[in-house]
Amino acid sequence: MSRIVMPFYVDKNPSLQVIFRDVTEQKQNLKHVIQTEKLSTAGQLSAGIAHEIRNPLTSIKGFLQLIEGEIPPHSLLYTGIMKDEIDKIERITGEMLSLSKPQAYQCQEYNLLNLINDVITLLTPQATLKNVEILTDFTMEQALFTCDKMQIKQVFINIIKNAIEAMERGGKVLITTENKVNWLNIHVIDEGSGISDQHLYKVNEPFFTTKGTGTGLGLTICNAIIKDYNGRILIDSKEQKGTRVTIQLPI
Numbered sequence: 001m002s003r004i005v006m007p008f009y010v011d012k013n014p015s016l017q018v019i020f021r022d023v024t025e026q027k028q029n030l031k032h033v034i035q036t037e038k039l040s041t042a043g044q045l046s047a048g049i050a051h052e053i054r055n056p057l058t059s060i061k062g063f064l065q066l067i068e069g070e071i072p073p074h075s076l077l078y079t080g081i082m083k084d085e086i087d088k089i090e091r092i093t094g095e096m097l098s099l100s101k102p103q104a105y106q107c108q109e110y111n112l113l114n115l116i117n118d119v120i121t122l123l124t125p126q127a128t129l130k131n132v133e134i135l136t137d138f139t140m141e142q143a144l145f146t147c148d149k150m151q152i153k154q155v156f157i158n159i160i161k162n163a164i165e166a167m168e169r170g171g172k173v174l175i176t177t178e179n180k181v182n183w184l185n186i187h188v189i190d191e192g193s194g195i196s197d198q199h200l201y202k203v204n205e206p207f208f209t210t211k212g213t214g215t216g217l218g219l220t221i222c223n224a225i226i227k228d229y230n231g232r233i234l235i236d237s238k239e240q241k242g243t244r245v246t247i248q249l250p251i
Protein backbone atom coordinates (compact mmCIF):
# COMPACT_ATOMS: atom_id res chain seq x y z
CA MET A 1 0.00 0.00 0.00
CA SER A 2 1.42 3.40 -0.91
CA ARG A 3 0.10 6.63 0.58
CA ILE A 4 0.14 10.29 -0.41
CA VAL A 5 -1.00 13.02 2.01
CA MET A 6 -1.82 16.54 0.76
CA PRO A 7 -2.86 19.42 3.01
CA PHE A 8 -5.36 21.92 1.58
CA TYR A 9 -8.11 24.32 2.61
CA VAL A 10 -11.88 23.91 2.36
CA ASP A 11 -13.62 27.24 3.08
CA LYS A 12 -10.49 28.38 4.91
CA ASN A 13 -10.55 25.25 7.10
CA PRO A 14 -7.31 23.30 6.95
CA SER A 15 -7.96 19.80 5.58
CA LEU A 16 -6.00 16.80 4.47
CA GLN A 17 -6.45 14.75 1.34
CA VAL A 18 -5.10 11.22 1.65
CA ILE A 19 -4.69 8.94 -1.36
CA PHE A 20 -4.10 5.24 -0.82
CA ARG A 21 -2.89 3.09 -3.64
CA ASP A 22 -2.90 -0.70 -3.69
CA VAL A 23 0.47 -1.77 -5.09
CA THR A 24 -0.03 -5.51 -4.64
CA GLU A 25 -0.24 -6.09 -8.36
CA GLN A 26 2.85 -3.99 -9.04
CA LYS A 27 4.79 -6.05 -6.52
CA GLN A 28 3.49 -9.30 -7.96
CA ASN A 29 4.56 -8.21 -11.43
CA LEU A 30 8.06 -7.61 -10.13
CA LYS A 31 8.06 -11.06 -8.55
CA HIS A 32 6.93 -12.50 -11.86
CA VAL A 33 9.75 -10.76 -13.70
CA ILE A 34 12.29 -12.12 -11.22
CA GLN A 35 10.82 -15.61 -11.56
CA THR A 36 10.91 -15.44 -15.38
CA GLU A 37 14.46 -14.16 -15.23
CA LYS A 38 15.49 -17.09 -13.03
CA LEU A 39 13.79 -19.47 -15.42
CA SER A 40 15.58 -18.15 -18.45
CA THR A 41 18.86 -18.27 -16.54
CA ALA A 42 18.14 -21.90 -15.74
CA GLY A 43 17.39 -22.49 -19.40
CA GLN A 44 20.61 -20.90 -20.56
CA LEU A 45 22.56 -22.87 -17.99
CA SER A 46 21.00 -26.08 -19.21
CA ALA A 47 21.83 -25.44 -22.81
CA GLY A 48 25.41 -24.44 -22.17
CA ILE A 49 26.66 -26.33 -19.20
CA ALA A 50 24.59 -29.44 -18.62
CA HIS A 51 25.99 -31.07 -21.71
CA GLU A 52 29.55 -30.17 -20.79
CA ILE A 53 29.05 -31.70 -17.35
CA ARG A 54 27.61 -34.95 -18.59
CA ASN A 55 30.53 -36.01 -20.76
CA PRO A 56 33.31 -35.84 -18.16
CA LEU A 57 30.87 -37.29 -15.65
CA THR A 58 30.42 -40.36 -17.81
CA SER A 59 34.16 -40.99 -17.84
CA ILE A 60 34.46 -40.44 -14.08
CA LYS A 61 31.65 -42.95 -13.56
CA GLY A 62 33.19 -45.44 -15.96
CA PHE A 63 36.65 -45.31 -14.40
CA LEU A 64 35.16 -45.56 -10.93
CA GLN A 65 33.45 -48.78 -11.94
CA LEU A 66 36.67 -50.00 -13.51
CA ILE A 67 38.79 -49.61 -10.36
CA GLU A 68 36.07 -50.69 -7.95
CA GLY A 69 37.51 -54.20 -7.71
CA GLU A 70 40.86 -52.84 -6.55
CA ILE A 71 39.48 -50.61 -3.84
CA PRO A 72 40.07 -51.94 -0.30
CA PRO A 73 36.81 -52.98 1.37
CA HIS A 74 37.04 -50.28 4.05
CA SER A 75 36.94 -47.62 1.32
CA LEU A 76 33.92 -49.02 -0.52
CA LEU A 77 31.68 -46.80 1.56
CA TYR A 78 33.29 -43.77 -0.08
CA THR A 79 32.90 -45.05 -3.63
CA GLY A 80 29.27 -45.83 -2.83
CA ILE A 81 28.74 -42.21 -1.84
CA MET A 82 30.63 -41.04 -4.92
CA LYS A 83 28.37 -43.10 -7.16
CA ASP A 84 25.22 -41.76 -5.48
CA GLU A 85 26.48 -38.22 -5.92
CA ILE A 86 27.30 -38.83 -9.57
CA ASP A 87 23.77 -40.22 -10.07
CA LYS A 88 22.37 -37.06 -8.55
CA ILE A 89 24.39 -34.84 -10.87
CA GLU A 90 23.19 -36.95 -13.80
CA ARG A 91 19.57 -36.55 -12.74
CA ILE A 92 19.91 -32.80 -12.41
CA THR A 93 21.72 -32.30 -15.70
CA GLY A 94 19.21 -34.63 -17.38
CA GLU A 95 16.31 -32.50 -16.20
CA MET A 96 18.14 -29.30 -17.10
CA LEU A 97 18.61 -30.62 -20.62
CA SER A 98 14.96 -31.58 -20.97
CA LEU A 99 14.11 -28.06 -19.80
CA SER A 100 15.95 -26.37 -22.63
CA LYS A 101 16.28 -28.96 -25.36
CA PRO A 102 14.57 -27.80 -28.51
CA GLN A 103 12.37 -30.80 -29.12
CA ALA A 104 10.37 -31.68 -32.16
CA TYR A 105 6.89 -31.17 -30.84
CA GLN A 106 4.11 -33.20 -32.30
CA CYS A 107 0.81 -31.61 -31.54
CA GLN A 108 -2.23 -33.72 -32.07
CA GLU A 109 -5.65 -34.04 -30.50
CA TYR A 110 -5.65 -36.46 -27.58
CA ASN A 111 -8.10 -37.53 -24.95
CA LEU A 112 -6.37 -36.14 -21.86
CA LEU A 113 -8.01 -38.81 -19.72
CA ASN A 114 -6.23 -41.51 -21.73
CA LEU A 115 -2.91 -39.75 -21.28
CA ILE A 116 -3.52 -39.57 -17.52
CA ASN A 117 -4.42 -43.27 -17.42
CA ASP A 118 -1.19 -44.08 -19.30
CA VAL A 119 0.80 -42.18 -16.69
CA ILE A 120 -1.02 -43.97 -13.87
CA THR A 121 -0.13 -47.33 -15.43
CA LEU A 122 3.48 -46.20 -15.63
CA LEU A 123 3.65 -45.04 -12.01
CA THR A 124 1.56 -47.75 -10.35
CA PRO A 125 4.48 -50.14 -9.66
CA GLN A 126 6.41 -47.38 -7.89
CA ALA A 127 3.27 -46.29 -6.02
CA THR A 128 2.46 -49.84 -4.88
CA LEU A 129 5.97 -50.20 -3.45
CA LYS A 130 5.25 -47.14 -1.32
CA ASN A 131 1.77 -48.30 -0.30
CA VAL A 132 0.16 -45.60 -2.39
CA GLU A 133 -3.04 -46.16 -4.31
CA ILE A 134 -3.81 -43.97 -7.32
CA LEU A 135 -7.53 -43.44 -7.91
CA THR A 136 -9.45 -41.44 -10.48
CA ASP A 137 -12.85 -39.83 -10.49
CA PHE A 138 -13.45 -38.36 -13.92
CA THR A 139 -16.63 -36.37 -14.50
CA MET A 140 -16.54 -36.92 -18.26
CA GLU A 141 -15.92 -39.60 -20.85
CA GLN A 142 -13.28 -37.68 -22.72
CA ALA A 143 -11.43 -34.40 -22.66
CA LEU A 144 -10.05 -33.64 -26.09
CA PHE A 145 -6.98 -31.43 -26.11
CA THR A 146 -4.45 -30.60 -28.78
CA CYS A 147 -1.00 -31.06 -27.36
CA ASP A 148 2.30 -32.86 -27.51
CA LYS A 149 1.66 -36.19 -25.81
CA MET A 150 5.08 -36.48 -24.20
CA GLN A 151 5.01 -32.97 -22.77
CA ILE A 152 1.63 -33.42 -21.12
CA LYS A 153 2.60 -36.85 -19.81
CA GLN A 154 5.76 -35.29 -18.36
CA VAL A 155 3.60 -32.83 -16.42
CA PHE A 156 1.42 -35.56 -14.93
CA ILE A 157 4.42 -37.77 -14.17
CA ASN A 158 6.11 -34.96 -12.22
CA ILE A 159 3.00 -33.96 -10.31
CA ILE A 160 1.82 -37.49 -9.45
CA LYS A 161 5.38 -38.43 -8.45
CA ASN A 162 5.47 -35.47 -6.09
CA ALA A 163 2.17 -36.68 -4.59
CA ILE A 164 3.55 -40.20 -4.10
CA GLU A 165 6.78 -38.88 -2.63
CA ALA A 166 4.85 -36.72 -0.16
CA MET A 167 3.26 -39.79 1.44
CA GLU A 168 5.97 -41.48 3.46
CA ARG A 169 3.52 -43.83 5.11
CA GLY A 170 1.39 -44.50 2.04
CA GLY A 171 -2.09 -43.25 1.26
CA LYS A 172 -4.22 -42.29 -1.69
CA VAL A 173 -3.69 -40.05 -4.67
CA LEU A 174 -6.99 -38.98 -6.17
CA ILE A 175 -7.16 -37.49 -9.65
CA THR A 176 -10.38 -35.70 -10.51
CA THR A 177 -11.65 -33.54 -13.33
CA GLU A 178 -13.84 -30.47 -13.11
CA ASN A 179 -15.48 -28.80 -16.07
CA LYS A 180 -15.62 -25.03 -15.99
CA VAL A 181 -16.70 -22.69 -18.76
CA ASN A 182 -13.75 -22.66 -21.20
CA TRP A 183 -11.55 -24.43 -18.66
CA LEU A 184 -10.83 -27.93 -17.62
CA ASN A 185 -9.45 -28.35 -14.12
CA ILE A 186 -7.55 -31.51 -13.32
CA HIS A 187 -6.89 -31.96 -9.61
CA VAL A 188 -4.19 -34.21 -8.21
CA ILE A 189 -4.98 -34.61 -4.53
CA ASP A 190 -2.75 -36.34 -2.00
CA GLU A 191 -2.85 -37.04 1.73
CA GLY A 192 0.81 -36.35 2.22
CA SER A 193 3.01 -34.06 4.26
CA GLY A 194 1.64 -30.88 2.72
CA ILE A 195 3.69 -27.74 2.14
CA SER A 196 4.33 -25.11 4.80
CA ASP A 197 3.36 -21.51 4.02
CA GLN A 198 7.04 -20.70 4.17
CA HIS A 199 7.78 -23.15 1.34
CA LEU A 200 4.60 -22.71 -0.69
CA TYR A 201 5.76 -19.63 -2.56
CA LYS A 202 9.15 -21.17 -3.28
CA VAL A 203 8.11 -24.52 -4.75
CA ASN A 204 7.97 -23.16 -8.31
CA GLU A 205 11.49 -21.76 -8.14
CA PRO A 206 14.08 -23.70 -10.11
CA PHE A 207 16.20 -25.92 -7.83
CA PHE A 208 13.99 -25.52 -4.77
CA THR A 209 13.68 -28.95 -3.20
CA THR A 210 13.11 -30.39 0.25
CA LYS A 211 14.12 -33.89 -0.83
CA GLY A 212 17.52 -35.51 -0.47
CA THR A 213 17.40 -36.84 -4.01
CA GLY A 214 15.27 -34.06 -5.49
CA THR A 215 16.33 -31.74 -8.28
CA GLY A 216 13.81 -28.99 -7.63
CA LEU A 217 13.10 -28.78 -11.36
CA GLY A 218 9.90 -30.84 -11.57
CA LEU A 219 7.42 -28.05 -10.97
CA THR A 220 9.55 -25.58 -12.92
CA ILE A 221 9.26 -27.82 -15.96
CA CYS A 222 5.51 -28.39 -15.39
CA ASN A 223 4.85 -24.66 -15.15
CA ALA A 224 6.84 -23.93 -18.29
CA ILE A 225 4.95 -26.59 -20.26
CA ILE A 226 1.46 -25.70 -19.03
CA LYS A 227 2.13 -21.99 -19.62
CA ASP A 228 2.95 -22.89 -23.22
CA TYR A 229 -0.59 -24.23 -23.54
CA ASN A 230 -2.02 -21.06 -21.98
CA GLY A 231 -2.92 -22.91 -18.84
CA ARG A 232 -1.73 -22.62 -15.26
CA ILE A 233 -0.96 -24.69 -12.23
CA LEU A 234 -2.38 -23.85 -8.81
CA ILE A 235 -1.31 -25.38 -5.53
CA ASP A 236 -3.41 -25.62 -2.36
CA SER A 237 -1.80 -27.24 0.60
CA LYS A 238 -2.27 -27.82 4.32
CA GLU A 239 0.63 -29.06 6.36
CA GLN A 240 0.17 -32.64 7.57
CA LYS A 241 -3.14 -32.82 5.69
CA GLY A 242 -2.15 -32.94 2.05
CA THR A 243 -1.84 -31.07 -1.17
CA ARG A 244 -4.09 -30.36 -4.12
CA VAL A 245 -2.37 -29.46 -7.36
CA THR A 246 -4.73 -28.12 -10.04
CA ILE A 247 -3.80 -28.08 -13.68
CA GLN A 248 -6.01 -25.61 -15.52
CA LEU A 249 -6.21 -26.00 -19.28
CA PRO A 250 -8.20 -23.97 -21.77
CA ILE A 251 -10.60 -26.38 -23.42
Ligand code: ADP
Pocket (backbone or CB within 6 Å): 158, 162, 163, 166, 190, 192, 193, 194, 195, 199, 203, 208, 209, 210, 211, 213, 214, 215, 216, 217, 218, 219, 220, 243
Ligand atom coordinates in the same frame (compact mmCIF):
# COMPACT_ATOMS: atom_id res chain seq x y z
P1 ADP B 1 11.58 -32.17 -6.45
O1 ADP B 1 10.42 -33.11 -6.50
O2 ADP B 1 12.76 -32.64 -7.23
O3 ADP B 1 11.93 -31.75 -5.05
P2 ADP B 1 9.71 -30.28 -7.57
O4 ADP B 1 9.89 -29.04 -8.35
O5 ADP B 1 8.90 -31.37 -8.19
O6 ADP B 1 11.15 -30.81 -7.21
O7 ADP B 1 9.06 -29.93 -6.17
C1 ADP B 1 9.66 -28.92 -5.36
C2 ADP B 1 9.27 -29.07 -3.91
O8 ADP B 1 7.89 -28.78 -3.76
C3 ADP B 1 9.44 -30.47 -3.33
O9 ADP B 1 10.76 -30.71 -2.91
C4 ADP B 1 8.46 -30.44 -2.16
O10 ADP B 1 9.02 -29.80 -1.06
C5 ADP B 1 7.35 -29.54 -2.68
N1 ADP B 1 6.21 -30.32 -3.19
C6 ADP B 1 5.82 -30.46 -4.48
N2 ADP B 1 4.71 -31.22 -4.58
C7 ADP B 1 4.37 -31.59 -3.32
C8 ADP B 1 3.32 -32.38 -2.75
N3 ADP B 1 2.38 -32.96 -3.50
N4 ADP B 1 3.29 -32.51 -1.39
C9 ADP B 1 4.23 -31.93 -0.62
N5 ADP B 1 5.26 -31.18 -1.09
C10 ADP B 1 5.33 -31.00 -2.43
Ligand code: MG
Pocket (backbone or CB within 6 Å): 158, 161, 162, 218, 219
Ligand atom coordinates in the same frame (compact mmCIF):
# COMPACT_ATOMS: atom_id res chain seq x y z
MG1 MG C 1 9.26 -33.49 -8.20
